[in-house]
Amino acid sequence: MAGDAPRSRGRLVLARLLASPGVVIGGGIVVLLFLLAFVGPYLTHWKYTDIDYTALRQPPSAQHWFGTAGLGQDVYAQTLRGLQKSLIIGLLVALLSTCLAGLVGACAGYFGGWTDRLLIFFVDLMLVFPSFLIITIVSPRLKNSGWLAFVVLLAAFNWMITARVVRSMTISLKEREFVRAARFMGVRPLRIIWRHILPNCASYLIVDATIAVGAAVMNETMLSYFGFGVQPPDVSLGTLIADGTDSAPTYPWMFYFAAGLLVLFVLAVNLVGDGLRDALDPTAAAGRRPSRRTLRALRRRAAATAAVGSRGTPPALDAEGTA
Amino acid sequence: MTTTATELLTVRDLRVDFAGARGRGTVTAVRGVDLTLRRGETLGIVGESGSGKSVTALSVLGLLPGTAAVHGSVTLDGRELIGLPPGELTRIRGRRIAMVFQDPLSAFTPVYRIGDQIAEAVRAHQKTDKTAARRRAAELLDLVGIPDPQRALDSFPHEFSGGMRQRAMIAMAVANEPDILLADEPTTALDVTIQAQVLDVLRTAQRETGAALVLVSHDLGVIAQMADRVAVMYAGRVVETAPVDELFGAPRHPYTLGLIGAVPRLDRDGGPLVPIPGNPPALVDLPPGCPFAPRCPLAGDDCRTAEPPLTGSDGHQAACLRADRLAAERPAPADVYPVPPLPPAARPVDRSRLPQVLRVTGLAKTFPVLKGTVVKRKVGEVYAVDGVHLDIRRGETLGLVGESGSGKSTTLFEILGLTAPEAGRIELLGQDTAALSREAVHRLRAQLQIVFQDPMASLDPRLPIGDIIAEPLQAQRAPRERIAALIPELLTKVGLEPAHAARYPHEFSGGQRQRVSIARALAVSPQLLVLDEPVSALDVSIQAGVLNLLQELKATLDLSYLFVSHDLSVIRHLADRVSVMYLGRTVEQGPVAEVFTTARHPYTRALLSAVPLPDPAAERGRTRILLPGDPPSPTSRPVGCAFRTRCPLYATLGGEQRSRCEQQAPALDTAAEHGAACHWGGE
Incomplete structure (x- = not known):
């Protein structure tokens, strides 16, 4: 389905994406975080498993850049190791659960009838099932299949409410004339869902996905607590934050580096998500009432683009520039 | 109209600014309007959407939202209204100036009974007790011609039809015998026969109370029929004002x-x-x-x-x-004005030799009425379509006329569904839709395209119009290069620029969007285009351009149109043949010139006489047939003629002839060139 997606819409959305400073900054931060997570560990000779008995709970120094933890572990190495895991878990879980929610919700809403009843029954079943119970049953079998199974499990308990919302949005979209028109033109149902239904639910899906990123990182700690997922001596941002919370007032370096990176990560994803939402919604610039701050930013940008004589700037922006 | 009559309401240099949202400049909706209303006269304000006509009317009553800044002067009997404290204004509203709104559904509170709401309007300005107010409400409902006013008092707004609600609205407006009635597009949401009733009620109300009427409308016909003087508004100003005959003449x-x-x-x-x-x-x-x-x-x-x-x-x-x-x-x-030359339509003599594009016979469709929340059970049926006959040959335009609820849309969706109908037969290009394979249906879709009424709703707001136009081509698996080559060509064909392909629908005006819709429909070179009220959402000046385009395309591409409209003037202008529907049945069909000059079915005659002409002199010379009441509910299938409950002809018939109407449903002679489903339609 994705292969024959319209090129021209794709190109337009891409151009709008690249024109938005939020996406560029957010995307840049995510790339830098990945670089840090995967290249950073080579900059120091400490491994996240190494223990330096000469330095217990030491503040950051030239030797240990982020300081050391209770057993003398190097916090820098630990944080980067955790970042590696959390970046992948956060992004993949959000992507997977949003895709699943979108697909199930849109199919249930669009096809209606028995498809709807069966899918919604399944969604409700997932909602009422105690997830811990299932995890305790499933976890011994999955113990050796690595982080991918873990991502799937996290995503599997995270999509139901989104799917229900998408379903109700689809039901109202289905009656809109443009969907009807597509149907009368002989466009296939799955293609209608891909081209018309999902883009029109995109604002909600994107906001939901950006929230899911942060939630996935924190949910992972919960699973780790039950002996599943990331186990010591291996670490993730989630476990680091959970362990460091108590020491935050006394040994701040054990908490704030991990927490700070998580905040930065979620913030960057939010920036990208906002930009993507605006890029997909052509009326975004004109339809929303921006805050004073964004107005000022718009004015600055308009002034900048006016200088290079940009093409296709919405009239609102031009008015800002001259105002 | 005498110039010596006293000036009741004067508006001088009225300006209304709306504070700009999102840091934009202020929108000046009204830019210096001068109006004078004399006692007892009818002033028509006509203009297109956005010309400031409604804002002018609302600012007189001080009903504009808080973001509006009103300057200038509005005086009622020499008393300045602008800047009056809200309490004072409230005493004037309803008492001296009353308003009739466009949408009668939202003008009533849905949870209170009609009678209580009218009585409330009475008691707001007069010191009467509840029983007297109720009595007065019943009188008022009687005045506006609502049958059985005592019972109507206890009805809720949703139990009334659109026309009845608008009458009740007028009853409420005249409750305190105001000096001025402001009617803002009072009939825009209504069907023509109901519009004729409501305009008649407005005239009655005006005669009974002696009020002056300000009638705001976009419909030149309504204005020509009702107004004594007309003000034409454009871009927030009055550009011309004159007595009605002079203005039109x-x-x-x-x-x-x-x-x-x-x-x-x-x-x-x-x-x-x-x-x-x-x-x-x-x-x-x-x-x-x-x-x-x-x-x-x-x-x-x-x-x-x-x-x-x-x-x-x-x-x-x-x-x-x-x-x-x-x-x-x-x-x-x-x-x-420059008028585009239309290529002459090749008008063949014998239509029976033309290839058939669409033939529908005896089409029926019912919807079940369900009750119950947990277990749905069928308690009845809605006979939405019950005997529709259509016949379109190549190069023809068939106008399908009917009021809301007559089953036009159901008919369309049945045809567009390309499936076996519940009853009857649909043949598209000689192929019976009941006997088609899925593949054949898909191929046939290329021959049948639709243009919807609302150009905003029928275009996906999130797709650039190039992709929108490409959609039917992609659905028919056209190669990419061909699509890329066709899009600029199609855009030029409908009068847009090829460079527009990368823009989104919201960047276009209504008329342009409808052109995009037409381009999308034409993309797969169909033989039959279904046009579902394609111009009813557009302003007159824009509508003319789209209608010209449709005529031009039909002549150059040899298209057939199934043109659905409630606007008989548009049908008269565009169609070759016309088919009139009432309550799910085709009641008359024939060549447009014949049907419009010598209609055989009493319903068609009433429909035609209800359409106001944009010509005051001709308008005064017409006799109008007012149909009583509303169409009956389609949940019961009538025995005999479905129209007899409102039929003016039936009322004049003798007992024996009546019994034929009551017992025998008149059949439509589908073979004839011009046929009507009426027992007495020949005379």
Whole structure:
């Protein structure tokens, strides 16, 4: 389905994406975080498993850049190791659960009838099932299949409410004339869902996905607590934050580096998500009432683009520039 | 109309600014309006959407939202209304000036009974007890012609039909015998026969109370029928004001002239309409000079320097530098505006030899009425369509006419579904839809395309229009290169620019969006185009352009149209044949000229006489057939003729003839060139 997606819409959305400073900054931060997570560990000779008995709970120094933890572990190495895991878990879980929610919700809403009843029954079943119970049953079998199974499990308990919302949005979209028109033109149902239904639910899906990123990182700690997922001596941002919370007032370096990176990560994803939402919604610039701050930013940008004589700037922006 | 009559309401230099949202400039919706209303007269305010006519009416009552800043002066009997404290205004509203709103559904509180709401209006301004107020409410409902007023008092708004609600609204407005009735598009949401009833009620109400009426409308026909004097508004100003005959007979502003030329007429044959080029200006940062100059064929450099004032003598004023010239020469609209030449339609003599495009016989569709929340059970059926016959040959336009609820849309969706109908037969290009394989249906979809009514809703807001137009091509698996080559061609064909392909629907005006819809429908070169009220959401001046385009496309591409409309003038203008529906049945069909001049079915006759003509002189000379009541509910299938409950002919018949109407459903002679489903339609 994705292969024959319209090129021209794709190109337009891409151009709008690249024109938005939020996406560029957010995307840049995510790339830098990945670089840090995967290249950073080579900059120091400490491994996240190494223990330096000469330095217990030491503040950051030239030797240990982020300081050391209770057993003398190097916090820098630990944080980067955790970042590696959390970046992948956060992004993949959000992507997977949003895709699943979108697909199930849109199919249930669009096809209606028995498809709807069966899918919604399944969604409700997932909602009422105690997830811990299932995890305790499933976890011994999955113990050796690595982080991918873990991502799937996290995503599997995270999509139901989104799917229900998408379903109700689809039901109202289905009656809109443009969907009807597509149907009368002989466009296939799955293609209608891909081209018309999902883009029109995109604002909600994107906001939901950006929230899911942060939630996935924190949910992972919960699973780790039950002996599943990331186990010591291996670490993730989630476990680091959970362990460091108590020491935050006394040994701040054990908490704030991990927490700070998580905040930065979620913030960057939010920036990208906002930009993507605006890029997909052509009326975004004109339809929303921006805050004073964004107005000022718009004015600055308009002034900048006016200088290079940009093409296709919405009239609102031009008015800002001259105002 | 006497000039000596006292001036009741005067509006002087009224300006309304809406504070700009999102840091934009302020929108000046009304830019210096002068109006005078004399006791007992009817003033029509006509203009297109965005011309400021409703804002003017609302500002008189002080009903504008808080973001509006009103300047200027509105005096009622010499008393200034602008800047009056809210308490004082409340005493005037309803008592001296009353309002009839456009949408009668939202004008009533849904949870209170009609009677209580009208009684409340009475008690708000008069010291009466509840029983007296209720008695008065019943009188008022009787005045506006609601049958059985005592029972109607205890009805809830949702139990009333649209026409009944609008009558009740008028009853509420005249409850305190106001001096002025403000009616803001009072019949826009209603069908023509109901519109005729409501206009009649408005006239009755005006006669009974002696109130002056301000009638705001976009419909020149309604204005011509009702008004004594007319003010034409454009871009927030009155551009011309005159007594109704003079305005329609000898307009002095080119905009008025263009409007008159742009309206399709019931009493005239086809031919191109006169479109006014361009779009109305946005009311932010208007350039200096006449706001109509960019669209005006008579505009010169002098028009662009300063805005001409509203001047003129003997009650006929126009804001145009060329007013004297127009007054002296009295040109026809087509003399002033460039009219696109239409290629002559090849009119063959014998239509029976033309290949058949669509043939529908005896089509029926029922919807179950379900009850119960947990277990749904069927408690009845809605007979939405019950005997529809259509016949379209190549190159023909069939106009499908009917009021809301007559089953037009159901008929369309049954045809477009390309599945076996519940009853009857649908043949598209000679193929029976009941016997088609899935593949054949998919191929046949390319021959049948649709243009919807609302150009905003029928285009996906998130797709650029290039992709929108490509959609049917992609559905038919056209190769990529062909699609890429076709899109610019299609855009040019419908009068847009190829560069527009990368823009989104919201960047276009209504008329342009409808052109995009047409381009999308034409993309797969269909043989039959279904047009579902394609121009009813557009302004007159824009509508004319789209209608001309449709005529031109039909002639050049040899298309057939199934044109659905409630607007008989548009049908008369565009269609070759017409098919009239009432309560899910085809009641009359035939060549358009014959049906419109010698209608055989009493319903068609009533429908035709209900359409107001944009010509006050002709309008006064007509006899109007008013149909009583509303169409019956389609949940019960009537025995005999479905129309007899409202039929003016049935009322004149003798007992024996009546019994035939009651027992035997009249059949439509589908073989005849012009047939009507009426037992007595031959005479």
